[in-house]
Amino acid sequence: MVRKAGGSVVPYVYDFAEGGRNSAELLGAKGASLAEMTRMGLPVPPGFTVTTEVCRVLRATGDLPEELAGQVAEHLSALEAAEGRRLGQVDDPLLLSVRSGAEFPPPGAAETVLDIGLNDLSVLGLAKEQGWGRERFAWDSYRRLVQMLGSTVLGVPPSLFEDVLQQVRDQHRVADDSGLDTCDLIRIVESFKDLVLERSGREFPQAPAEQLRQAILAAVTPLSAAWSRPDRSREDPAAGSDTAVTIQRMVFGNRGADSGSGVAYISGSATGGWGLDGVYLPNAQGEEVLSGSRDALPLQQLARLDPASFHRLRECAERLKDRYSDLCAVEFTIEKRVLWLLEARRQDPGG
Known part of the structure; x- marks a missing residue:
C-alpha cells in the first residue's frame, strides 16, 4: 500500500460501497453514481473503482503506482469471494467489465471492455452451462471481448472488426449479429484473433489477469496523455479531467428475449x-x-x-x-x- 509522508495509506481503489455522488473528482462521474446507488440499496452489479489519482500519478511519473496491482488484486479477491466464482475459472467463470469515467467525460473518450475473463478454455466451460441458447451466448460474449480488447487496448482499427462481421452477415443475408448462429460466432472469434495478431503483432491475451491489467492501463492512458498536448485548453474542464476506471461483475443483456x-x-x-x-x-x-x-x-x-x-x-x-x-x-x-x-x-x- 502507498503511504503518505505522515504514514497514512493512500488508497488507489475504492469499493462501490465507499464514496458517493459528491466523489466524482476522485471516482469519476460513473464511479460516483455507482457508489451513490449502492449506498441507496439500488440494484448495482458489485465492483470497485480505480481512482483518478492513478491518472495523476501516471501523468507525473510516466508509470502506474507500483502499489496499484496489489490493491486491485485485493478488491478482486473480495469480489470473487462474494460471488463464489473466480476470474479465469474454466466452468462458469466470473466475468468483468472495465469502463473509464472522468468527472466531466469528454465526448467519445470512454474506453469500454466487456467480458474480461473469457479465453479459449473458459468459453467452452461457459457454453456447457445449462440454459437455452447458452452456447451461442458464450461465443457471442467471447466475440465481444476480442473485438473490444483488440480495438481499445491493442490498437486494431474498429472498422476492421466491423468488416469481418459485415462479410459474415452478408453471406447469411442477415441485418445484424442477432441473425448469426454459434458456428458463425466461433468462426468470427477465430478471425478476430487472427486480425489482432496480424495488426498488433501480439497474440490475443489468454490470461484473464493480463486482460484486466491491459484494460485498466488503456482506460487511464488516453486522458493522461492528453495533458501533454500543447493545444489543450486549460479552461475546458472536460479536456483536463483525469479518468477513473470502474470494474464490475458482468451482467448480460444478450441472454435472450427476456434480457x-x-x-x-x-x-x-x-x-x-x-x-x-x-x-x-x-x-x-x-x-x-x-x-x-x-x-x-x-x-x-x-x-x-x-x-x-x-x-x-x-x-x-x-x-x-x-x-x-x-x-x-x-x-x-x-x-x-x-x-x-x-x-x-x-x-x-x-x-
Whole structure:
C-alpha cells in the first residue's frame, strides 16, 4: 500500500460501497453514481473503482503506482469471494467489465471492455452451462471481448472488426449479429484473433489477469496523455479531467428475449410531475444501444415485454430523481428479467 509522508495509506481503489455522488473528482462521474446507488440499496452489479489519482500519478511519473496491482488484486479477491466464482475459472467463470469515467467525460473518450475473463478454455466451460441458447451466448460474449480488447487496448482499427462481421452477415443475408448462429460466432472469434495478431503483432491475451491489467492501463492512458498536448485548453474542464476506471461483475443483456439494455430519460412537466422516456433494445448489451448499431424500441414497450422490470425501473428512477436535482438519464440492463442499474447520469455542466 502507498503511504503518505505522515504514514497514512493512500488508497488507489475504492469499493462501490465507499464514496458517493459528491466523489466524482476522485471516482469519476460513473464511479460516483455507482457508489451513490449502492449506498441507496439500488440494484448495482458489485465492483470497485480505480481512482483518478492513478491518472495523476501516471501523468507525473510516466508509470502506474507500483502499489496499484496489489490493491486491485485485493478488491478482486473480495469480489470473487462474494460471488463464489473466480476470474479465469474454466466452468462458469466470473466475468468483468472495465469502463473509464472522468468527472466531466469528454465526448467519445470512454474506453469500454466487456467480458474480461473469457479465453479459449473458459468459453467452452461457459457454453456447457445449462440454459437455452447458452452456447451461442458464450461465443457471442467471447466475440465481444476480442473485438473490444483488440480495438481499445491493442490498437486494431474498429472498422476492421466491423468488416469481418459485415462479410459474415452478408453471406447469411442477415441485418445484424442477432441473425448469426454459434458456428458463425466461433468462426468470427477465430478471425478476430487472427486480425489482432496480424495488426498488433501480439497474440490475443489468454490470461484473464493480463486482460484486466491491459484494460485498466488503456482506460487511464488516453486522458493522461492528453495533458501533454500543447493545444489543450486549460479552461475546458472536460479536456483536463483525469479518468477513473470502474470494474464490475458482468451482467448480460444478450441472454435472450427476456434480457436487454436501455437508457431511461427523466423528464419533467410544467405541472411539477415527471415522466420516463427513453429506449430499450432486447437481447443486447448497452454499447449496442449507445452506438445505435441496432434499432431500439421506445422505452414504453418494456412495460409490455417485461412489466415487472419496467415497474422496478420506474421505482428506481423516482428514488434517483428525488436524490439528484439534475438527474437526466439512467443506463440499465435486464438479465433474465432481473433489473440492474449501470449509471445515473447528471446534467452536463456545459448545457
